[in-house]
Amino acid sequence: MDFGENIAWWWIMILAFNLKSAMIWLVLGGSLASKRMKAIWFSLIRIPGRVVKHARG
Secondary structure (H helix, E strand, O other): OOOHHHHHHHHHHHHHHHHHHHHHHHHHOHHHHHOOHHHHHHHHHHHHHHHHHHHHO
16 A cells, blocks of 8 residues: 555644644734634634624625
8 A cells, every 4th residue: 555645644734733833823822822723713714704894884
């Protein structure tokens, strides 16, 4: 069997985890540093939604 695909997937996941950790500690900080990725994603997605909602009014 060729395990090349599994090794590539493993390294991509390690890179994604390290980039997420760096983003949280270096960029977000504060109250978002202890949140899970889903909570960070929802809080960042809601920001443009709030602006569009107010702009339509």
